[in-house]
Amino acid sequence: MEPIIINDLTFAYPGQKPLFNHCDLNLSSDWKLGLLGRNGRGKTTLFRILQNQLAYLGQVQASLNFGYYPLKIIDPNELVWNNISEVAPQTEQWQVERELNLMATDPALLWQPVKTLSGGEQTRIMLATLFAQNDLFPLLDEPTNHLDQHGRKLIAQYLKQKQTGFIITSHDQHFLDQIIDHTLVIEQHQLILEHGNYSSYFKQKRVRDKDAINSNEQLLKEIHHLKKVQSTKKQWAQRAESEKKNNSHADKGFIGAKAAKMMKKSVIVNNRLNKAITEREGLLQDVETTVPLTINLQPTHLQELLHITDLSLSYPGHSLCSNLSFTANSHDQILICGNNGTGKSSLFHAICGNFTGNQSGEIRLSSKLKVSVVRQDYHHHGTLREFAKYYQLNYADFLNLLRKFGMKRESFNTPIEDMSMGQQKKVELARSLVEPAQFYLWDEPLNYLDTYNQDQLIKLIQTVRPPMLIIEHDQHFIDEIATKQINI
Template sequence: MSLIHVSNLTFAYDGSYDNIFENVSFQIDTNWKLGFTGRNGRGKTTFLNLLLGKYEYSGFISADVCFEYFPFQVQDKEKQTLDIVEDIAPDYLLWELMRELSLLKVSDEVLYRPFNSLSNGEQTKVMLAALFLKENNFLLIDEPTNHLDMEARTIVSNYLNGKSGFILVSHDRAFLDNCVDHILSINKTNIEIQKGNFSAWWENKQRQDHFEVEENEKLRKDIKRLSEAAKRTSEWSHEVEKTKNGTRNSGSKVDKGYIGHKAEKMMKRSKSMEQRQQSAIEEKSRLLKNVESSDSLKISQLDYHKTQLCELEKISIYYGEKQVCREVSFIIEKGDRIALAGQNGSGKSSIIKLINGEDISYTGTFRKGSQLKISYVSQDTSHLQGDLSDYAQTHGIDESLFKAILRKLDFSREQFGKNIADFSGGQKKKVLVAKSLCERAHLLIWDEPLNFIDVISRMQIEELLLDYEPTILFVEHDQEFCRKIATKLVKL
């Protein structure tokens, strides 16, 4: 066992006025299976890069281990997979590699194929197997689930559960729960570590948030009471001070010394109350420091004039001579929330493209309602660029609603002035989801909408879909999301 010490870490990107990290201190045991969580843009990948020594920073990071980053950057994907493994782990032993691939349920024949002929899931598993062959290294595993279907996620999660000595960045709750024993969380104002899996951390966080909100409400009432009392006392002291000169028509003499003493006492009391009020305000400012904004979102879906929106009857889809799915049949009715499931390559995205009106070669019968308006979220975010105002105008959506949704999904106002091309992967997916929620449509079609999106935003989107019950067809490998949202399951 060894420790990674982080002390007074402070970092900001060149040209930025805001620190990503400021005087952060904690330590990590290299035997831990450490889950790493936090909202998009908080600096998870930045912190991994700091461990790897890619940026200059102030403070101190001390470790007796070498860090290895996943995913490994493959320069020549046409090389044989075995050669790629050798690039990652030059001193590997073949029998150890076979053992790791067996645990990941990958056939060893993939080693003798070009790396680019492997599926995304196979590439992920091969790189993980190769990285875990490197003894005495601490692995930084950055979002391995984005190219894994649900079955593959279970396999990889079970694999990682049998390992130790890694930081795992993932937004998949079930995946994290199965394979980590500590959580490292980037909060609004600090970084903290807790023992346990994601669900245990989330329960503790909700409890702490609830406590902070209750304390905040007490302080708010106390500040109001103190403010009113201080105002009354101040008014009394001024009224008493006036009586030092007596009443013009009374003709009586006034004990100015007594009244002045009384006014002074009341003024001191007023000042004391003001100080208590200010103290309460300062205490309030320390609360709610890590309570995440997770306001509910609102949408308004168009009502279709018929119950049935689409029907697929014995649909088989082809790319040239290759058949990607065979005799798929299902109906989309108003109010359905349909999860389209199946292994990678089973034709899920092809079915979505067919329904969305793309030119797809197929056999069978496909019926789509007339005047049906569809809002589509694709997997691809590479086309996103420009500022958010222009993007909203180009797509004919309400800019204020669009930005309000993004604000609720944890976008800062500063983010609105940046080029979308510079957003993180999760922030780009939020742009696509927010656009879709702004569009007036009868049917939502979302193809892996949650890739890179943080856990709290996933929960907000879940709540929205459950509250407003839009008609939606989606592909998503987040097991918890599917369990909560889907009213029907179509498995290819």
């Protein structure tokens, strides 16, 4: 067991409020620790601090060699093993194969080009490479992204049986509940460390939030009452002053003394009320809330938007989907389901006309249909203003969507490539929601999004019912929004 001791940690990105402010933590390398928190709260930043990649104030004491997931891909056109040899040259092939076998994954994937692997297959390769290195303490940043339901079950079982500890971030509650024994949560103004899994933490949080809401309601009533009293006192003082000015025949000395006395008393009372109001405002507690999202769905008179007949996709030596047929109509929210590697993302590439493998069958997309795509892989750079200009987005509407997703105004000046993965995903989704469209292709939209944002998307789709094809593995999301499921 090796401790990870954090003393008086303070960190902020330039021009932004601190993500960590005089924080103290004492963690153990034996723990299977879930690192939780909303997007942009500093989960990945904490990982970078532990790896000594960022300058910070305070102390981090740990005699551990930290390994980070996801691993860097050197050349996606090269074989998987060649990439592993570049990023982890001390790792033996048999060690990686051993870990792949524990995940019920075919080691033959090592001899395919990286670009031919699905996101889930790449995830298993990266995890196997990381855990094959016995001298590393793993920091796992959203490994459930890109994993199908079967893959998540396999990875959960794999991590559950590990004798060593690790720190993991994920927004899949069911997945975390199976593997973690401690939770560290970055809330709005504090770090919460608890023994137990995600459900245990969230149960306690609901109790805290309920108490905070009740307390806030009482405090707001008191503040309203105090401000009302304050207004009444000011009116009394103003009437006394008015009486002094307008009563020309009365005893000026008496009225003046009375007015002065009233004004002095008013100032004292006003100061006392201001102090009471300020004290109560200081007791108000932040509770996580969300607002409804909007979508720039354009009307269409078309009933049938997409028709696919006997579609087969493959790469040389690697078959994907075959004989696929279905129709997408103007009121459909169709979930494309299937294990990793069956060609779900390739289907989207084929619909958009940029699939690079072998293709047969028919894809008939209605002409002049405005299609908006959310991609799994995106590499945005530059400022939000430059991004909006490039995609011809209304800048004010674009920023408004990002605010609804919970992004802070101070992060709007951060280059997109320096944002957290959750913030970058919000940029990708906000683009799709703002641009005018009649049909939506969303490839794993929930990746990197916290549960609050996931609920926002569910409510939006349930309310507007835009025509969509969606690839997603989260069963709760599928149950809530799908009108039809296509299994590949």
